[in-house]
Amino acid sequence: MVRYTHLSDDALLDALYGLADNEPHLRECAICAQRLSEWRQKRESLAAAADGGVSSDFLAAQRRKIYERLERPEPKRLRWAPALAMACLVAVGVLVYHPATPPAPQQRADVSDSQLFSDAYSMDQSLEPSAAAPIHALFEGGN
Numbered sequence: 001m002v003r004y005t006h007l008s009d010d011a012l013l014d015a016l017y018g019l020a021d022n023e024p025h026l027r028e029c030a031i032c033a034q035r036l037s038e039w040r041q042k043r044e045s046l047a048a049a050a051d052g053g054v055s056s057d058f059l060a061a062q063r064r065k066i067y068e069r070l071e072r073p074e075p076k077r078l079r080w081a082p083a084l085a086m087a088c089l090v091a092v093g094v095l096v097y098h099p100a101t102p103p104a105p106q107q108r109a110d111v112s113d114s115q116l117f118s119d120a121y122s123m124d125q126s127l128e129p130s131a132a133a134p135i136h137a138l139f140e141g142g143n
Contacts, residue, residue: 007032
């Protein structure tokens, strides 16, 4: 008993289109010959459906319409519309664009080291928070 390996789909496709010579195997293997026969029937039915699907009159009418559109010039009034739209966008961009100006440098009062240390020490040694100072001013102003 001879054991056969069946043809792959690629090998059957090559045999269908005549690209490979698999005749010896197809004569001996009924399964591969049956598969090839089914593929040929499918190919013929698809080719027949494609031939009868679109009439030549329809294709000729479609071709005439295409030639008419190619020969007819495009309206000239719309040729400047994209340029005008772009000019408007540029004008709006120029009017809206304001570059950010860097802030002017602030003038600092010269503070000596002793003044800085004195202020820092007084803030550190204070027993009440600095937010309470306005409240004390309310009560002190009433006397």
